[in-house]
Amino acid sequence: MLDKFILLVEDNPDDEALTLRALKKNNISNEVHVARDGVEALDFLFCREAHADRNSASQPQLILLDLKLPRMDGLEVLKEIRANPLTKLLPVVILTTSNEDCDVIGSYELGANSFIRKPVDFDQFMDAVRQLGLYWLVLNESGDRR
Amino acid sequence: MSFFSFGARSIRFKFISTAIVIEVIMLSVLIWNGLRLTNYYLLAETETHLNIMTPLINAGLAGPIVQEDLSTLTEILDRMTMGVSVKYIEIQNANLEVLVKKGHLKPQPWLKRDDFIQYMNEEYKQDRFAFREPIYIGSRIVGYANIQMDISVINVALQSLFNQGLVIGILEIFLTVMFLSLIGYALTRHLATLTDSVKEMAKGDYSQHIHVDSQDEIGAVAYAINHLVDEIELNNKKIIMQNEEIAGLTRLSPVGIFQSNEAGECTYANPRWMELSGLTLEKSLGEGWASAIYLDDRPWVYDSWREAVNKQAVFEVEFRLNNHGETVWVAVRAEPQMENGQLSGYIGSVTDITERKRIESTITALAESSSVNDYDEFLRNVVKSLAGAYQAKYAFVGQLLPDKQSVQTLAVWAGDGFVDNFVYELRGTPCEDIIYEGKQLITCNAWRLYPDDAMLKEMSVEGYYGAPLLGAEGSKLGLITVMDTKPMELLPWVEPVLGMFAARVASEIERQQNTEELEVHRFHLEDLVSLRTAEMEALNHELEAFSYSVSHDLRAPLRSISGFSQALLEDYAEKLGDEGKDYLERVRNGAIKMSTLIDDLLDLSRVSRREINMQEVDLTAIAHDVIAEMQVQNPERIVAVSIEDNMQTRGDEHLLIIVMTNLIGNAWKYTSKRVNASIKIGQHMEDGVSVFYIKDNGAGFDMQHAKKLFGAFQRLHHVSEFEGTGIGLATVKRVINRHGGRVWAQAMPEKGAVFYFTIASYDKDISGISDI
Structure with missing residues (x-):
């Protein structure tokens, strides 16, 4: 399970902490790499700039992607992920505060695998993260493994 | 000659015949009266005679009858018949046996002497009066004397009187006729003169005056006639002058004038017509006038003239003349002239309307140019028409x-x-x-x-x-x-x-x-x-x-x-x-x-x-989904839900889901404290519009706060009682407004509430309707 790490793209430190806690509480002990914005997330995935020395063959088991991000927003990041053969099959779950139609529809159109609204009520979020972990980390084998 | 034509006879005839009739009547009355008087006196005489004779007979005969002394009786009879008046006499005894008789017996009944006058009046044509006279001695009848009296002498006398009267009468009538004829001739001689003179005048000779020298009524009549004749002659002179004036006017008239006979053939045309038509009088006469008409107009003008003549109607047309190449527009009007109910001809006028026609065509051109939409074309039309109109x-x-x-x-x-x-x-x-x-x-x-x-x-x-x-x-x-x-x-x-x-x-x-x-x-x-x-x-x-x-x-x-x-x-x-x-x-x-x-x-x-996306929406299905979701969220709730089938409408499905979710959610929420909660979702028609409703038996509310119901953040219950933000119904109202519909509620505290809404039935884009 160790190499099955998660990439969390989140600019809000509170949300980051809460998400990490939720994962921990749900016994999802995979390593979580956090990117603070869209550009950083893509640099990490494509082993550029600061991450140039990273092994590009090592890709996250799951990407949790916030939509509202500095520099490059989540939908653009998603578009880049899906455009690159290296990452186009990675499962991407959109994590967002918004429930605007354009966000939901846009995400799915660009190839998001799931869409989770970050609820204010933390119980609900915990619940959602638990199911998320079960599905994407345990039950569903990532495409590049097939 | 019948009586009724009497009034038509000459005065002389009337005069004489009237006189004769009067004379005949007068003479007849005279003769009749003479005869009557004569008859009366003769009869009275005879009766007296009889009355005197009778006692003498009685006295003379009574004795001999009783003694039957026939010789004495015969002698008496002889004496008695010596007068011509007794035609027959016989003497009878009391047993009616004839003792003696004398004269010739004419068989006729024997009357009494007193019957004489009556007999004469009734049987005056008889020539004998027969009567029986009893012979008395004292009061005893001893015999009878039967006598037949000759009465023909009376009739003879009357007859001769009548004959003489007749002769005198005829003579008198003859004299009257002669006399009256003379007087009549004298009277009517002047009348005849008058008549002959007037007959002469009737032939048109007004110069001859009547010469009647009498001062009587006939003279006055003659004078009056002479005066009349003078007047007529004066008038005739005036008429002749007027006719000459009319003829002059006709010659000088600025309007063409023509006359036709009853066959419609031209008999006269004035000089103006000749100017207009360019034809001479000779060429205009008969049917010649038609040759002046513009060739295109000629057939219909000629036909309508013929039709007018046949119908004896007024002829009124406008057409063109071709006067040696120049077009002249004319208006012709002709009226039929009638004489004793028969068409005698037409008199008509021909007016030059060329100028008028030119103005008309100019105005028409102006009007037509007005209908041109293009500004420049309009102006070009105007200047062209103008130049044309003014040549x-x-x-x-x-x-x-x-x-x-x-x-x-x-x-x-x-x-x-x-x-x-x-x-x-x-x-x-x-x-x-x-x-x-x-x-x-x-x-x-x-x-x-x-x-x-x-x-x-x-x-x-x-x-x-x-x-x-x-x-x-x-x-x-x-x-x-x-x-x-x-x-x-x-x-x-x-x-x-x-x-x-x-x-x-x-x-x-x-x-x-x-x-x-x-x-x-x-x-x-x-x-x-x-x-x-x-x-x-x-x-x-x-x-x-x-x-x-x-x-x-x-x-x-x-x-x-x-x-x-x-x-x-x-x-x-x-x-x-x-x-x-x-x-x-x-x-x-x-x-x-x-x-x-x-x-x-x-x-x-x-x-x-959001933009409204109109489509068919199944509210029944939405209601079922919403209720199912509610039940999932509150599995412990037991609510009697009834949802009507087939609630279809047109609208934005997403927005209508928000409406149904809010309204059903409210019903669900406000029935939460009811043991036997019930929610009914249905529709009915009102004024041809579908009204959908969500009815519950929940907490309800006071209708006096109903106005606040659909405002944002307006709440009718405390949060401690029922949760909520107070935005749901504001959202509902906004969605319904954007659909051109209406939403309203009816409720009573603790008795439940009903929320109604309609969706505009028309199928058009109503996305512009918004109450932002």
Whole structure:
């Protein structure tokens, strides 16, 4: 399970902490790499700039992607992920505060695998993260493994 | 000759016949009366005679009868018959045996002596009166004397009297006739003279006066007739003079005049007709007149003339004459002349209407030019019509330029076509006078009157008519002008027609100016609209960005509050104590509630921002889904739900789901304290519109607060009783408004509530309806 790490793209430190806690509480002990914005997330995935020395063959088991991000927003990041053969099959779950139609529809159109609204009520979020972990980390084998 | 024709006989006849009739009547009465009197006296005499004779007979016969002394009786009888009056006599004894008799017996009944007068009156034609006279001695009848008396002598006397009267009468009538004839002749002689004279006069000889010298009534009549004759002769002279005057007028008439016979053949035409038609009188007579008619018009004019003559109707037509190549329009009117109920002919007039026809065609041309939409084409039509109407070489329309010193022509007709427009200076031209002093009607010498106008001289303009073009408020727009190289005739219609053209052109120029101005405004307006639209779009984008931002950024801190409160509660529960936990719980609940509020507000703003996507919507299905979801959220609730089938409408499905979710959610919420909660969802028709309703038996509300019901953040219950943000019904109302429908409620506290709504039935884009 160790190499099955998660990439969390989140600019809000509170949300980051809460998400990490939720994962921990749900016994999802995979390593979580956090990117603070869209550009950083893509640099990490494509082993550029600061991450140039990273092994590009090592890709996250799951990407949790916030939509509202500095520099490059989540939908653009998603578009880049899906455009690159290296990452186009990675499962991407959109994590967002918004429930605007354009966000939901846009995400799915660009190839998001799931869409989770970050609820204010933390119980609900915990619940959602638990199911998320079960599905994407345990039950569903990532495409590049097939 | 019947009696009734008596009145028609001559006065002489009437006079004599009347006299004869009167005379006959008088003589008849006289004769009849004579006969009557004579008869009376003769009878009275005879009766007296009888009455005297009877006692003598009685005295003489009584003794011999008793003694039967026949010889004495015979002697008495002889004596008695010696008078001629006794024709027969016999003596009988008491046993009626005849003793003696004398004379010749005529068998007839024996009467009594007293019956004589009666017998004579009744049997006057008999010549004998027979009677029986009893012979008495004392009171005893001893015998009878039967006597037949001769009464013929009376009749003879009467007959001779009658005959003589008749002779005298006839003689008298003869004399009367003779006498009266003489008098009658004397009387009627003058009358006959009168009659003969009047008969002469009837033949037309009024010069002969009646000569009657008598001073009587006939003389007066003759005098009166002579006076009458004088009057008639005077009148005749007047009529002859008048006829001569009429004939003179007819010759001089400016209107053609003609006469026809009963067959419709021309019998007379006046000189004016000959001028109009170019025909001589001889060529006009009979059917010849028709040859003057324009060839195209000839058949129908001739036919309608024939038809009028056949029907003896008034003939009234307008047609063209061809007078040696020149077209002359005429109006003909002829009336039938009747004599004793028979058509004797026609008298008619022929009026030259060429000028009128020209004005008509000009006006028609003007009217037709008005129907042209194109401004330039209209102006060209106008100048062409103008030149045609005035038979002038040039015509143009000019517009005064803003400098007020020069004119720009808009359309110019020159001779036989249009020429290019040009600009010219007003100074020293008749155009200047037109614009600043009004109309100009110069019939000749125009170019000499305006020596400074080079153009006039160049074109050698003689006649010049012009009128100013004035705007509705009197502004000077320009002018129209007609010019000719020949002098122009100033006919009465010239000025008004020019005025009419000027008015029409002026209004068109003004309209054109208005149109151009409007066009400028329209472009400006369009610019303004697109500017505003752009502004609105920018605002809308801003609003959307704002909503998006609210949706993300406003909620993030809440999530921190709620999330870390939760973390504290879970990870440090033992250090917090119960009071601390309670406070943290409240912090967390506050954050959650605020999040709900943000969600609802976003919903509300989204309802307004969203474009409406009209489609068929199945409200029944939506209701079932919503109820099912509610049941999932509150599995412990037992609610009797009834949903009507087949509730179909047209609308935006997404927005209608929001409506149904809110209304059903409310019903679900407010029945939560009911043991036997029930919700009914259905529809009914009202004024041809489907009304959908959601009915519950929940907490209800007081109708006096119903107005607040659909306002944002308005709540009729405490949060402690029922949760809610007070935005749901505001959202419902906004969605229904955007669908052109209506939403309302009826409720009573603790008795439940019913929410009704309609969706506009028309199928059109109503996305513009919004109450943002």
